[in-house]
Amino acid sequence: MAEPGPPGGEAAVPYLPVVVIVGRPNVGKSTLFNRLAGRRHALVADTPGVTRDRKDAVAMLRGRKVRLIDTAGLEEAAPESLYGRMRASSEMAVAHADLVLFCIDARSGITPADQHFANWLRRQGRPVLLIANKTEGRAGAAAAMEAYSLGLGSPLSISAEHGEGIADLMGEIADRVPPEVVPDVVEDLPEPQDGDEDYEVPPRPPGPLKLAIIGRPNAGKSTLLNRLLGEERMITGPEAGLTRDSVAVRFADEVGPIELVDTPGMRKKARVDLPLEKMSVSASIEALKMAEIVVLTLDATLGVHEQDLQIARLIEREGRGCVLALNKWDAVEDREVTRKAIADRIEFSLSQMRGIPVVTFSALTGAGIKRLLPTIRAAHEIWNKRVPTGELNRWFESALERHTPPLVEGRRLKLRYITQAKARPPTFIIFGTRAEMLPEDYQRYLVNGLRERFKMPGTPIRLQLRGTK
Ligand code: GDP
Ligand code: GDP
Numbered sequence: 001m002a003e004p005g006p007p008g009g010e011a012a013v014p015y016l017p018v019v020v021i022v023g024r025p026n027v028g029k030s031t032l033f034n035r036l037a038g039r040r041h042a043l044v045a046d047t048p049g050v051t052r053d054r055k056d057a058v059a060m061l062r063g064r065k066v067r068l069i070d071t072a073g074l075e076e077a078a079p080e081s082l083y084g085r086m087r088a089s090s091e092m093a094v095a096h097a098d099l100v101l102f103c104i105d106a107r108s109g110i111t112p113a114d115q116h117f118a119n120w121l122r123r124q125g126r127p128v129l130l131i132a133n134k135t136e137g138r139a140g141a142a143a144a145m146e147a148y149s150l151g152l153g154s155p156l157s158i159s160a161e162h163g164e165g166i167a168d169l170m171g172e173i174a175d176r177v178p179p180e181v182v183p184d185v186v187e188d189l190p191e192p193q194d195g196d197e198d199y200e201v202p203p204r205p206p207g208p209l210k211l212a213i214i215g216r217p218n219a220g221k222s223t224l225l226n227r228l229l230g231e232e233r234m235i236t237g238p239e240a241g242l243t244r245d246s247v248a249v250r251f252a253d254e255v256g257p258i259e260l261v262d263t264p265g266m267r268k269k270a271r272v273d274l275p276l277e278k279m280s281v282s283a284s285i286e287a288l289k290m291a292e293i294v295v296l297t298l299d300a301t302l303g304v305h306e307q308d309l310q311i312a313r314l315i316e317r318e319g320r321g322c323v324l325a326l327n328k329w330d331a332v333e334d335r336e337v338t339r340k341a342i343a344d345r346i347e348f349s350l351s352q353m354r355g356i357p358v359v360t361f362s363a364l365t366g367a368g369i370k371r372l373l374p375t376i377r378a379a380h381e382i383w384n385k386r387v388p389t390g391e392l393n394r395w396f397e398s399a400l401e402r403h404t405p406p407l408v409e410g411r412r413l414k415l416r417y418i419t420q421a422k423a424r425p426p427t428f429i430i431f432g433t434r435a436e437m438l439p440e441d442y443q444r445y446l447v448n449g450l451r452e453r454f455k456m457p458g459t460p461i462r463l464q465l466r467g468t469k
Contacts, residue, residue, distance in 0.1 A: 016067040017177035020093040023103035024113040028133040032160040033070035062174035069093050097126050099176050106132040106140025118150040130155040136162040208257035212287035215297030220327040223363040253373045261290045293321040293380050300326040304345040319425045319460045321383035323357050330362035355457025382459045384423050399449050408437045427462040436467040
């Protein structure tokens with residue numbers, strides 16, 4: 001696999017599952033890295049701008065391409081305690097890892113440093129594979145047993161230097177890295193193309209949930225923001241955000257941190273005199289780009305305005321999760337009628353997002369506001385949802401049986417397989433002979449079925465069709 005050497009790290013080797021090797025110094029991380037990467041085949045390159053000593057390679061393990069990162073050598077860089085140095089060197093890499101290989105030296109037994117590292121690692125919430133190295137010739141069996149006590153599952157015994165257990169290890173890694181992009185049980189599938197976004201393996205978000213509160217002027221966005229910050233613990237004050245035009249505010253609920261992507265119009269009232277259309281939508285686009293979940297906020301006493309629909313369509317087009325917030329509920333007279341009228345109207349223009357969650361509240365009095373954050377969390381979970389390929393195809397088969405795909409130009413389409421290419425939002429690929437000709441109403445039937453069967457209301461679901469020859 002002679003990959004051309006990319007000039008930079010992240011951007012040049014996109015979409016690969018990230019496998020990170022960690023452990024205290026001298027356990028054999030570099031040896032393992034070289035063993036897995038294969039000196040001859042792999043592209044071993046420093047990653048400029050990340051950390052000087054980090055080694056970074058593209059490795060092919062059992063037919064699965066991964067990005068392999070070795071954290072060895074970083075320990076020397078930071079002038080702190082051993083624990084501090086180990087952490088500093090691994091923190092960033094682990095935060096972006098799809099799989100962490102945690103190495104211990106079975107010859108020296110479990111040390112306090114291993115123990116400390118394991119404790120820290122368990123709290124990071126990443127999948128970990130525990131590796132007992134230096135076990136050639138059955139050495140270190142005792143330590144391998146002892147390694148169970150680290151609470152990271154059963155250790156895999158290998159010898160990086162002598163190449164023992166490496167084939168098994170490669171298989172374990174290949175089995176654990178997400179996702180099944182092109183399943184090997186199906187023949188003749190098209191290869192993912194370079195830059196083919198559909199095959200993206202998204203980095204798992206280590207950071208806060210990114211939230212935008214969007215709506216027309218006077219819907220009550222600022223009042224809502226203040227309410228949220230007042231009721232929840234504020235972590236940091238307003239700080240410079242990613243772009244000049246936006247400001248990030250962080251707070252937390254019991255699940256974790258939330259970052260509010262704020263548009264300047266929300267706090268400064270200066271923009272209110274701009275023409276409505278212009279102000280609201282341009283500010284919304286900015287915030288949308290950075291948000292995962294959008295709270296589309298309406299003044300419920302005014303019903304739905306064309307601009308609200310415009311924003312709604314934007315949310316759908318950008319593939320964001322959405323929560324519909326009906327504010328000023330204290331001032332609404334006929335609540336049942338109002339709720340239904342507004343929700344129906346919004347949902348009608350969000351045809352790809354059926355079942356959007358609706359929360360009614362008063363930002364002013366705080367009534368009903370408690371339901372907002374849990375609803376946002378639930379929407380975020382759905383937006384991040386991954387459905388296992390097996391379950392997906394069991395459903396697919398029965399869906400095809402219930403309604404046979406239509407004839408197109410007098411011939412049957414042969415749909416063979418479905419797989420989830422990515423989440424955020426959930427995106428599925430259907431493979432089959434002339435699959436690309438599948439009519440839209442049948443696609444809608446499948447999307448609705450997916451939504452129902454796998455409980456994904458209110459999130460955009462993307463379907464892609466790949467014809468096989
Ligand atoms: P790192 O600091 O964790 O990257 O560790 P290295 O890869 O530099 O290895 C530290 C030492 O352990 C070196 O002297 C290696 O030759 C040795 N080593 C690595 N793997 C094995 C192994 O499987 N068995 C034995 N006996 N020694 C090993
Ligand atoms: P923004 O332009 O979307 O940020 O809206 P503001 O938060 O500035 O609110 C606009 C006006 O609506 C202010 O006069 C608020 O006091 C009022 N308002 C906000 N929330 C509520 C609410 O829940 N009920 C009522 N009755 N008024 C509200």
